[in-house]
Amino acid sequence: MEAPRQPRLLDQVRERCRVRHYSLRTEQAYTHWIRRYILFHGKRHPLDMGAPQVEAFLTHLAVQEDVAPSTQNQALAGILFLYRDVLGIELPWLDGVTRAKKPPRLPVVLNRDEVRALLAQLDGMYWLLASLMYGSGLRLMEALRLRVKDVDLERREVTVREGKGGKDRRTMLPGTLVEPLTRQREKVAAIHALDRDNNLAAVYLPHALSRKYPNAGKELAWQFLFPASQPGIDPRSGIRRRHHLHESAVQRAIKGAVRAAGILKPASSHTLRHSFATHLLEDGYDIRTVQELLGHSDVRTTQIYTHVLNRGGLAVRSPLDGG
Known part of the structure; x- marks a missing residue:
């Protein structure tokens, strides 16, 4: 008898988000950034990649795409969730990432x-x-x-x-x-x-x-x-x-x-x-x-x-x- 097919990776991510009771918005954000990460590296499977590839992707977001720090952090959170919670892999400390710079901004206030x-x-x-x-x-x-x-x-x-x-x-x-x-x-x-x-x-x-x-x-x-x-x-x-x-x-x-x-x-x-x-x-x-x-x-x-x-x-x- 054939073993049941493993669900697609992004479906596994969605299922894990729901087990953890994450909001739909978080689920959509995580799957978006995980998809972007995989496509950035030519559709390589995350199991064949690790900290250097994660660092390269996050640095690309900060340097080439000039994303906000909150956006880069969201991408990092999604990728860490993939490795830690879906694939069961702990990534080493990511110290090679170029961090997006947060300009000092005061909130807009109406009188x-x-x-x-x-x-x-x-x-x-x-x-x-x-x-x-x-x-x-x-x-x-x-x-x-x-x-x-x-x-x-x-x-x-x-x-x-x-x-x-x-x-x-x-x-x-x-x-x-x-x-x-x-x-x-x-x-x-x-x-x-x-x-x-x-x-x-x-x-x-x-x-x-x-x-x-x-x-x-x-x-x-x-x-x-x-x-x-x-x-x-x-x-x-x-x-x-x-x-x-x-x-x-x-x-x-x-x-x-x-x-x-x-x-x-x-x-x-x-x-x-x-x-x-x-x-x-x-x-x-x-x-x-x-x-x-x-x-x-x-x-x-x-x-x-x-x-x-x-x-x-x-x-x-x-x-x-x-x-």
């Missing part, structure tokens, strides 16, 4: 009038999402992945589950958003009722929750707070279900609002989170409090905002203004 002008150009779910990103300090994907149960309107609290680094955290919910969020929950309930009447599959649940709580995906509490207008096909399971609003739609709406508001800064959805942190520090809040609200594991990440506080040239008085 309060600019934030108000931007929000005034948005409506509906886009206004509510942008208001949450600014008012609660959420990343775009954190806001989009919110479930109905993650927003406590009575306690005015937002629970961010599995934020960057896989950590949960709690942050504030602005009082001005309680009423709009109440209406949004009512809309979600109506959409959910319609989906149930149409026998649409349950909403996607992270990790092993769907096995532990098989009916949770059919409950209102687990529905996405910002659902897509139409159901779609789950790329992993092939099941037709309703997912959350796509991030590209929100990014387009915010980019259009920035332009319509006449804001000349290169602002994006993440600028709202930067502005949240900076304005809290300007109001005198302790940097450790801001660190906790943002979910930063290292306070040094939060300290970047101290460099963009509204202090007019680092609080130095210009000699032109002297008397």
Whole structure:
């Protein structure tokens, strides 16, 4: 009897990502960089390559393609995952890699009038999402992945589950958003009722929750707070279900609002989170409090905002203004 055929390498990578409960975005990123690595070396099998080939590929990304440090690090993470978790090989320390240089950049921050002008150009779910990103300090994907149960309107609290680094955290919910969020929950309930009447599959649940709580995906509490207008096909399971609003739609709406508001800064959805942190520090809040609200594991990440506080040239008085 013939032995079963070994799955293709990239299928093994996908399977291992799912065993490790990695997000679809991580799975897609890892398979992309592993494919690029193999093609770069003329389709050689990774078992026939090692640290020198990995170093050559990563150096090529930094020198010839001039990628950002985060991109190079993502490529390295994907290749290390391939060797360590899929092929069971530990690579030696990669000390021959030319690292992509990270230019020192301060975050783009809007002043309060600019934030108000931007929000005034948005409506509906886009206004509510942008208001949450600014008012609660959420990343775009954190806001989009919110479930109905993650927003406590009575306690005015937002629970961010599995934020960057896989950590949960709690942050504030602005009082001005309680009423709009109440209406949004009512809309979600109506959409959910319609989906149930149409026998649409349950909403996607992270990790092993769907096995532990098989009916949770059919409950209102687990529905996405910002659902897509139409159901779609789950790329992993092939099941037709309703997912959350796509991030590209929100990014387009915010980019259009920035332009319509006449804001000349290169602002994006993440600028709202930067502005949240900076304005809290300007109001005198302790940097450790801001660190906790943002979910930063290292306070040094939060300290970047101290460099963009509204202090007019680092609080130095210009000699032109002297008397």
